[in-house]
Amino acid sequence: MTKCPRHIQAKLTCLLLCLNAAAGAHAMPAASCTRPEPGAPVPEPEDLRSHDGVLELELTIRNVPGPNGSTRYCYSAANGAESPTLRLHPGDLLVLKLRNALSVEGRAASHVHAGPLAGADPCISGAMTATSTNLHFHGLTVPPRCHQDEVFRTSVQPGNSPFEYRFRIPQDEPPGLYWYHPHIHGFSSVQVQGGASGALIVEGLERAVHEVAGLPERVLVIRDQSLLNPDAPPSKSEPVVPRMLIDRDGDSANNGTGFGRPAKDLSLNFVPVPYPDYPPATIRMRPGERQLWRVLNASSVTYLNLALLFGRAPQQLGIVALDGVPVNSAGATLPGVQWRDHIGLPPGARAEFIATGPPAGVPALLVTRTVDTGQGGENDPNRALATISAVADAPEPRSALPTATPPLPAPARPWLGSVTPTRVRRLYFSETLSDPNNPNSATAFFITVDGQEPAPFDPASGVPNIVVKQGDVEDWIIENRSTELHDFHIHQLHFLLLDYLGMPVDEPFLRDTVNVPYYNGRTLQYPSVRLRMDFRDPHSVGTFPYHCHLLEHEDGGMMGLVRVEPADGPAVR
Numbered sequence: 001m002t003k004c005p006r007h008i009q010a011k012l013t014c015l016l017l018c019l020n021a022a023a024g025a026h027a028m029p030a031a032s033c034t035r036p037e038p039g040a041p042v043p044e045p046e047d048l049r050s051h052d053g054v055l056e057l058e059l060t061i062r063n064v065p066g067p068n069g070s071t072r073y074c075y076s077a078a079n080g081a082e083s084p085t086l087r088l089h090p091g092d093l094l095v096l097k098l099r100n101a102l103s104v105e106g107r108a109a110s111h112v113h114a115g116p117l118a119g120a121d122p123c124i125s126g127a128m129t130a131t132s133t134n135l136h137f138h139g140l141t142v143p144p145r146c147h148q149d150e151v152f153r154t155s156v157q158p159g160n161s162p163f164e165y166r167f168r169i170p171q172d173e174p175p176g177l178y179w180y181h182p183h184i185h186g187f188s189s190v191q192v193q194g195g196a197s198g199a200l201i202v203e204g205l206e207r208a209v210h211e212v213a214g215l216p217e218r219v220l221v222i223r224d225q226s227l228l229n230p231d232a233p234p235s236k237s238e239p240v241v242p243r244m245l246i247d248r249d250g251d252s253a254n255n256g257t258g259f260g261r262p263a264k265d266l267s268l269n270f271v272p273v274p275y276p277d278y279p280p281a282t283i284r285m286r287p288g289e290r291q292l293w294r295v296l297n298a299s300s301v302t303y304l305n306l307a308l309l310f311g312r313a314p315q316q317l318g319i320v321a322l323d324g325v326p327v328n329s330a331g332a333t334l335p336g337v338q339w340r341d342h343i344g345l346p347p348g349a350r351a352e353f354i355a356t357g358p359p360a361g362v363p364a365l366l367v368t369r370t371v372d373t374g375q376g377g378e379n380d381p382n383r384a385l386a387t388i389s390a391v392a393d394a395p396e397p398r399s400a401l402p403t404a405t406p407p408l409p410a411p412a413r414p415w416l417g418s419v420t421p422t423r424v425r426r427l428y429f430s431e432t433l434s435d436p437n438n439p440n441s442a443t444a445f446f447i448t449v450d451g452q453e454p455a456p457f458d459p460a461s462g463v464p465n466i467v468v469k470q471g472d473v474e475d476w477i478i479e480n481r482s483t484e485l486h487d488f489h490i491h492q493l494h495f496l497l498l499d500y501l502g503m504p505v506d507e508p509f510l511r512d513t514v515n516v517p518y519y520n521g522r523t524l525q526y527p528s529v530r531l532r533m534d535f536r537d538p539h540s541v542g543t544f545p546y547h548c549h550l551l552e553h554e555d556g557g558m559m560g561l562v563r564v565e566p567a568d569g570p571a572v573r
């Protein structure tokens, strides 16, 4: 029997689901996009592990109406697991059959109605509609080809037979946290914000960082969603009552105070932490216990700045990997743990860190602190996420890292930081009004190669903005000419952050997302980052995007294409 949610606004969904259940909708898994109540214990996503080098699963995406006119999207495996964590070792084969059960109305129908596009070949369809979907495997260096990690021509329609993704995790993929989500241009934001995301773990982090061997591990997926209480005034406990402003995306604008209405509510493994009172979710740990927390910011637009407070005192968090890459990647003799009292995570980014449970009786909170997104950015205020309660008999997380595994082999290619780049390119983020004479007209979002004409991304063109050759290493200087923070991301590869705001940084690890600071209108130069881009991996041959990972910006056109030619191909510009 389908379990009906108690939330009054889910009544319609409930009715439909109950009717479907009564009608014997046995073709669909029992999952129904139900969500925990605020304050609930943080559930662990179910693990689906590879066996004998293979992980095979079917994943269904469906949508149902949510509160306040929103739509929930959820992935469920055949066993009913929602947004399961996929766990594979380097070299393992993933066979994932994606079933599209989306509907325009967002109702979990017992029969999926095939639309007019259902007859098109999902490998070349390129359809970008509200009920189209596909998958991007964020961070993995797998080829941008159909059935692997191609996101512009690949489009799966309701009524298509399950669409097969089939690829091997590369042998040299760094161990750590990756993730999957849809990437249909124009519809990424609504699907991801509705909840369509899940974690993927490449096993073996303890082989790079022995300090985590044997630790219990916890996967925390932080998502954002439209506000449950959009009209509520800020909590009376807030020290300031900032003026409410709306930004160009229609979200609450950054007011610079750290308080006030956020652009989106957050959830922790789907436990909502709604504005205005932010009732924290609950995590139970044994007093003083060390755990490895694998945290994914799967938000559509929300920046995180995580801290763990005992009382009011921020605790040291031992970062062992960022964006799926161990922090000692430049050399195995480097420290495997970097201790910090806060961790910034833009949308799409991951952090894996050692967290220590509070002593018995000490109140503890996982919080996100305010992020200054600039005058044109969203409001990301201070807020609690979870209470950590120290309980002697707290159940252990389901999974723990192995205690004894051989160290990772030395990388086959020289460290990216020691390679001389083939060339230097300049790109910039910018925004304009679509009608310069109308301040209320829609914003156009661009990422432009310096010298080219700014143009919103055109998925139909397929013409690359940048052409490189496999084997090349390039430096990209990325400026931000807008008044809001952007979040650069590129598919298929990781890069090395060399300079931030013109200052050299010395990071012995790689990233796949990075903040590009906003322009405040006063400096002589636009703020920029300098990235060393690595096109050496043969798996990167093909055409794939780079974009802002604020999905409203990506959907709005802030995206470009790079084509990596085979090493023996023609000369490139």
Ligand SMILES: [Cu+2]
Pocket: 485, 486, 487, 548, 549, 550, 553, 554, 558
């Ligand atoms: Cu952006």
